[in-house]
Amino acid sequence: MSIVRCPSCSHRISSLATECPNCGYSKTNTQIDPETIALRHLRGLRYRARMATYFAMLITMVGFLMWWFQNGGFNQLPGKASQLLIAIGVVGYLAARIWLFKVSSQLKKT
Numbered sequence: 001m002s003i004v005r006c007p008s009c010s011h012r013i014s015s016l017a018t019e020c021p022n023c024g025y026s027k028t029n030t031q032i033d034p035e036t037i038a039l040r041h042l043r044g045l046r047y048r049a050r051m052a053t054y055f056a057m058l059i060t061m062v063g064f065l066m067w068w069f070q071n072g073g074f075n076q077l078p079g080k081a082s083q084l085l086i087a088i089g090v091v092g093y094l095a096a097r098i099w100l101f102k103v104s105s106q107l108k109k110t
């Protein structure tokens with residue numbers, strides 16, 4: 001058994017699984033209607049957008065941790081690297097949330 005990427009949403013799945021637990025992609029069923037393909041594509045996008053928000057949160061947290069450990073607290077202004085990480089994290093998080101919101105509202109329509 002090994003871990004492979006789902007061809008539809010690139011979620012990590014077991015090579016033995018007949019169906020992707022994330023988007024429902026089935027290896028055995030090759031005849032899929034276009035609507036289902038579009039839906040799976042959107043679910044894959046939603047998964048990626050969600051991952052992007054987590055990643056942005058992680059960057060922000062690393063920025064705050066750096067700030068904390070460099071100064072022994074938040075009583076001094078953060079260094080350049082911490083500022084940059086926090087800025088990228090916050091902007092990235094907002095962008096990812098907007099992306100996630102757009103994908104989710106498209107999913108609701110279908």
Ligand SMILES: [Zn+2]
Nearest residue numbers: 006009020023
């Ligand atoms: Zn999948």
